[in-house]
Structures are given as structure tokens and as C-alpha cells.
Amino acid sequence: KQEVTQIPAALSVPEGENLVLNCSFTDSAIYNLQWFRQDPGKGLTSLLLIQSSQREQTSGRLNASLDKSSGRSTLYIAASQPGDSATYLCASPIWRYGGSQGNLIFGKGTKLSVKP
Amino acid sequence: EAQVTQNPRYLITVTGKKLTVTCSQNMNHEYMSWYRQDPGLGLRQIYYSMNVEVTDKGDVPEGYKVSRKEKRNFPLILESPSPNQTSLYFCASSLWFGQPQHFGDGTRLSIL
Numbered sequence: 040k041q042e043v044t045q046i047p048a049a050l051s052v053p054e055g056e057n058l059v060l061n062c063s064f065t066d067s068a069i070y071n072l073q074w075f076r077q078d079p080g081k082g083l084t085s086l087l088l089i090q091s092s093q094r095e096q097t098s099g100r101l102n103a104s105l106d107k108s109s110g111r112s113t114l115y116i117a118a119s120q121p122g123d124s125a126t127y128l129c130a131s132p133i134w135r136y137g138g139s140q141g142n143l144i145f146g147k148g149t150k151l152s153v154k155p
Numbered sequence: 156e157a158q159v160t161q162n163p164r165y166l167i168t169v170t171g172k173k174l175t176v177t178c179s180q181n182m183n184h185e186y187m188s189w190y191r192q193d194p195g196l197g198l199r200q201i202y203y204s205m206n207v208e209v210t211d212k213g214d215v216p217e218g219y220k221v222s223r224k225e226k227r228n229f230p231l232i233l234e235s236p237s238p239n240q241t242s243l244y245f246c247a248s249s250l251w252f253g254q255p256q257h258f259g260d261g262t263r264l265s266i267l
Contacts, residue, residue: 070253082159082245082258083198128198132253141211141252143188147197 041066043131045146052119053154060114060149062129067107070132074103074114077126077148086127087114119153126150157182161246161259168236169267176231176262178246186252187229188213189221191242192261198245204229205252236266 075083087103095104102115128148188203200213204223220232247256
């Protein structure tokens with residue numbers, strides 16, 4: 040069964056710092072790897088999606104990488120800002136029998152706090 | 156505006172009283188899903204639907220029912236709610252499975 044783990048559970052950094060959030064998964068036969076942001080009291084917002092055939096994906100100050108062989112994905116945030124404070128979650132769809140099963144497995148998230 | 160709408164946003168009710176949480180999307184998405192989010196346990200999938208009339212269980216389906224009679228709607232039904240179903244619930248949709256999901260703002264349920 041696919042397990043998705045995010046370490047650390049919480050991270051506090053000063054404004055302007057570059058930072059890396061980690062996501063590891065146990066089953067390398069992933070369909071893709073998705074990163075989301077969740078603000079307090081809100082639903083999730085999709086940030087980046089990396090297909091299994093890709094190595095990285097970029098959007099503005101965000102860069103996500105994928106290494107299936109090691110079961111890892113990282114989300115790099117450049118020049119962090121207080122507005123980046125949120126919980127970041129990664130998720131992996133399950134791949135089975137040549138097609139995805141329909142399940143999306145989430146990590147528990149990393150709560151990021153960027154101090155002014 | 157493209158969105159996923161859940162209702163109600165908040166509900167306090169009692170054990171055993173049937174309730175339905177509605178979910179509607181206006182993006183013509185095929186895939187829809189329900190999740191619950193609990194402290195320390197994260198986000199867990201309850202049920203999902205690949206398309207109209209096609210539904211399947213996620214990781215925690217016990218005590219829940221769903222239906223997908225129309226593409227836009229995917230209600231979550233608690234036939235006999237119990238206190239362990241107190242949680243924050245999210246509905247989400249995507250064009251098809253594996254595509255970026257759009258989430259509703261959540262429904263906070265308290266079962267007394």
C-alpha cells in the first residue's frame with residue numbers, strides 16, 4: 040500500500056530564505072506527484088503536478104522535483120515571503136494494473152511559517 | 156467562476172440523525188472525491204467517482220454513502236452519524252483522475 044510521508048511536520052524560517060520541503064513515497068510506480076497548499080480554515084489549492092515521466096516542474100518561485108528511484112519529491116520555495124505561510128501537502132495517485140485505481144494518498148503536510 | 160461548492164459549511168447534529176452534505180462543481184469534471192481531515196491523521200479519502208454512476212471506496216468508507224447521478228453533483232450521505240465522524244470534510248473534483256484537483260472550502264461536522 041502506498042504511504043506518503045512528509046518531513047518535517049513544521050518549519051519556521053525568516054523571510055527571504057530559500058527552503059526545501061520533502062515528500063517521500065513507498066511505491067515508485069506512481070502516476071504523478073502533486074503538491075498542494077492549505078491555508079487555515081480553507082480547502083487545498085493545487086500548486087504543481089509532476090508526471091511520472093518528468094523530473095521537475097516550475098511555477099514562479101516554486102520548483103518541484105521528482106526522483107522515482109529514491110521515492111522522493113521536493114518542493115523548493117525561493118525567496119520565501121510571509122504570504123507563503125501555510126501547510127503544504129503532497130499526494131500520490133495509486134497506479135494499478137496499467138491504470139490508476141482512483142485513490143489519492145496524501146502526506147500529513149508540512150506547516151510552514153515565514154517570519155517577517 | 157470555476158468552483159466546487161459544499162453545503163453546509165458547518166453543522167452540529169446528534170447521533171443517528173441522517174444527514175447529507177452536498178457537493179457541486181461547475182467545471183464539467185469527470186472525477187470527484189470526498190475526503191475527511193483529522194488532526195494527526197491528515198487527509199483521507201472516503202469515496203471517489205470516476206464518472207457518472209461510477210463510484211468506489213477510498214481508504215475510510217465505513218459509515219458513509221455516496222451517489223453520482225449527475226456529473227456535477229456528488230453528495231455525501233451519513234445514514235446514522237456517530238461521534239467518530241466528527242471531522243472536517245472536503246469535496247474535490249478534477250477533469251479526470253490524476254489531474255490537479257479543485258477543492259471546496261470544507262464542511263465542519265460535529266456529531267454529538
